[in-house]
Amino acid sequence: MSNDMLMVRIYLSEADHGKRKTLMQEILTLLQDRHAVQGVTVFRGIAGFGAGGEVRADDLLRLNVDLPLVIEFFDEPKVAEAAIGLLDDLVPRAHIISWLATRSGAPTTRLR
Numbered sequence: 001m002s003n004d005m006l007m008v009r010i011y012l013s014e015a016d017h018g019k020r021k022t023l024m025q026e027i028l029t030l031l032q033d034r035h036a037v038q039g040v041t042v043f044r045g046i047a048g049f050g051a052g053g054e055v056r057a058d059d060l061l062r063l064n065v066d067l068p069l070v071i072e073f074f075d076e077p078k079v080a081e082a083a084i085g086l087l088d089d090l091v092p093r094a095h096i097i098s099w100l101a102t103r104s105g106a107p108t109t110r111l112r
Contacts, residue, residue: 003102004076005075005100005101006074006077006081006098007073007099007100008072008073008080008096009070009072009098010070010096011095011096011097012069012091012095013050013056013066013068014044014066014069015066023090023091024042024069024071026090027087030086030090031073031083034083034086036079037073037074037075037083038075040072040073042069044067045069045070046067047067048067077100080098084098
């Protein structure tokens, strides 16, 4: 088993819609149904803004359903890249970032 992992982060908004459901739900369904990755976590932001510069923020006085969302997953690089390919029709590539990481607790070589 390789120690190298590919971390993937997808940026979107609660208000983003897919073809039948919210974009978040469509992404989760696609990744789960295809068993594309080991697991997925969705983070809901309390504030943020995108390229348009309009700030979206959580406010106690009003219900805001257009807050930022971040969907994150990791897997072996080959598997994660294939999962990213599944998202091509749903998410613009500019909203997906990825980077290599090393699995924690993996045996390492120590120099003496």
